[in-house]
Amino acid sequence: MYITITAQKLGANYSQSVADYVDYLEKENQLPDIESDHEFFFNQKEDDISPEVVIKEIDANTTKLKKIEPKFYSITVNPSQYELKKLQNSTEALKQYTRELMKNYASCFNREINGRPVDVSDIKYFAKIEHQRAFKGTDIQVKENQVYATKILQLKNEIQKINRGIIEGSVRKIEGEIKSLETNAPHQQNGKRITQGMLKEGNQSHIHIIVSRKDVSNSFSLSPGSKYKASEVEMNGKMVKRGFNRDDFFQKAEKTFDKNFQYQRNFVETYQARKDFIKNPKLYFSAIMGLPASEKALAIKMLRETGMPMIPVVPFSKAQLTVKLIKSIQKGIHAALRSGSIGI
Numbered sequence: 001m002y003i004t005i006t007a008q009k010l011g012a013n014y015s016q017s018v019a020d021y022v023d024y025l026e027k028e029n030q031l032p033d034i035e036s037d038h039e040f041f042f043n044q045k046e047d048d049i050s051p052e053v054v055i056k057e058i059d060a061n062t063t064k065l066k067k068i069e070p071k072f073y074s075i076t077v078n079p080s081q082y083e084l085k086k087l088q089n090s091t092e093a094l095k096q097y098t099r100e101l102m103k104n105y106a107s108c109f110n111r112e113i114n115g116r117p118v119d120v121s122d123i124k125y126f127a128k129i130e131h132q133r134a135f136k137g138t139d140i141q142v143k144e145n146q147v148y149a150t151k152i153l154q155l156k157n158e159i160q161k162i163n164r165g166i167i168e169g170s171v172r173k174i175e176g177e178i179k180s181l182e183t184n185a186p187h188q189q190n191g192k193r194i195t196q197g198m199l200k201e202g203n204q205s206h207i208h209i210i211v212s213r214k215d216v217s218n219s220f221s222l223s224p225g226s227k228y229k230a231s232e233v234e235m236n237g238k239m240v241k242r243g244f245n246r247d248d249f250f251q252k253a254e255k256t257f258d259k260n261f262q263y264q265r266n267f268v269e270t271y272q273a274r275k276d277f278i279k280n281p282k283l284y285f286s287a288i289m290g291l292p293a294s295e296k297a298l299a300i301k302m303l304r305e306t307g308m309p310m311i312p313v314v315p316f317s318k319a320q321l322t323v324k325l326i327k328s329i330q331k332g333i334h335a336a337l338r339s340g341s342i343g344i
Contacts, residue, residue, distance in 0.1 A: 001269070002078040003253055005224050005246070007070035014070050018058040018210060021074065022051045025128050025208050039091070041126045044099055054126045054210065061124055061212045063219070073224055075209040077101065079257075080269065082302070084203045086261050091129055091205075097257060098127045098207055104252035105211075110229070110243035113220050123222070124212035133204040134197050141187035141194040148185040148193065152178050224249075267291055268299045 008015045015021065041049040062071045077098070079087075087093035102120050109118040135142050155174050161167045162174075185193040189201055215222055222244075229245045254271050257263060267273050267287060277284040288299050 001080060001083060001254060001257060003250060004074075004076045006074050006076075007225055008072060008074055014068065016067065016071065017055070018072055019055050021072075021210065022054050025130070026051055039129050039131075041128050042095060042098075043126050044102060044120055044123075047095075049126060057124065058126070058210060058212050061214045061216075061218050063214060065213060065221070070213055070223070070225065072213055073211045075105075075207075075211060075224075077207040077209070077253075079206065080302075081202060081305075082266075082269070083257065083261075083263060084205055086263050087205075090131070090203065093261070094129050094205060094207055095127075097260060098129075098209065100256045100260060101253055102127075102209070104249060104256055105224070108224075108245045108249040108252070109222055110241050110245065111220065111222060112241055113215060113217075118215075118222065122215045122217075122220070124214070124216045125209055127207055127209040129205060129207055131203075131205045133200050133206065135194055135200060137196045139194075139196075142196050145185045145187050145194055148181045149195065152181050155181075266295060266298050266302060268302050 008018070008021055040047065041051065041054050043049065058072050065071055079094075084090065099120075102123060102125060106118045106120040106123050111118050113119075113122055137143070155178050158167065158169060159171050159174055162169045162171055182193050187194040189198065192198075211224070213221060213223060224244045224246070226242060226244045229243050229247070251271050254265070258265055273284060273287070276287060288296060291299060
């Protein structure tokens with residue numbers, strides 16, 4: 001599970017309307033060959049919410065917010081392939097999980113509204129499930145294929161010049177070189193070189209959640225971007241609680257999924273494992289080596305499937321955990337975390 005919370009920006013400025021982001025989330029519904037049904041927005045109690053309603057509700061819920069402050073946040077929830085396999089009805093199960101997740105989200109605010117803790121009923125949000133995902137220019141597969149893509153483009157330009165009589169050469173020979181480059185590119189999908197914009201194969205279901213900065217009454221600011229986990233500050237002569245505990249939210253998100261779907265999480269998928277990796281990579285790899293044989297085998301399989309470099313494989317003894325090896329694998333794990341394959 002990989003979850004991100006971001007304030008939406010347009011360049012250096014915060015978006016003053018959610019319209020552009022809603023349009024972006026509608027892109028899958030506009031695909032002519034989409035296999036899944038049309039997906040509508042939903043919230044804690046309602047389904048089949050139109051994009052027009054989302055825009056109207058979020059844009060109107062910004063009282064007293066300045067232009068330099070975020071008006072809304074985007075939460076993106078990316079289950080791994082292993083987690084998605086556990087869901088029998090992907091759309092309905094993900095909706096169920098989203099609604100439980102937003103209860104977790106509300107509980108992680110160190111705020112009070114009218115003398116009580118923040119509840120999910122205070123959160124104004126709209127969520128949408130998408131079932132397809134395209135390769136981006138930042139994906140490791142696209143980046144490592146770029147050398148081949150550049151050379152192929154150069155050769156195609158040469159063919160155009162030959163056809164226009166600008167230069168001399170053999171079109172057939174160049175086409176053979178292009179075919180060889182297409183075949184030898186390191187990252188392939190269904191026999192084709194992976195390129196930016198190509199749809200990823202397999203179940204790519206994920207969740208986008210738009211959350212208003214203000215509560216449903218448009219009176220209280222609830223910022224998950226707060227730099228404070230929990231503190232109090234004096235405002236207008238009164239002590240006011242503030243803060244959002246992201247660490248607690250990520251842990252609850254994982255536990256909620258496991259409980260709702262009886263998911264047996266491997267060590268490398270856990271939030272604690274990611275924390276160990278960031279703070280102490282050697283401890284992380286040592287923990288993998290200490291797993292029971294079957295769990296260790298699955299952990300290594302999961303890591304290999306992320307595309308991270310195994311040189312030659314994840315080490316099988318603590319003695320093999322050299323600084324050089326850790327650094328070489330560390331880069332790959334960061335890419336895996338960003339791709340949504342492992343971690344939160």
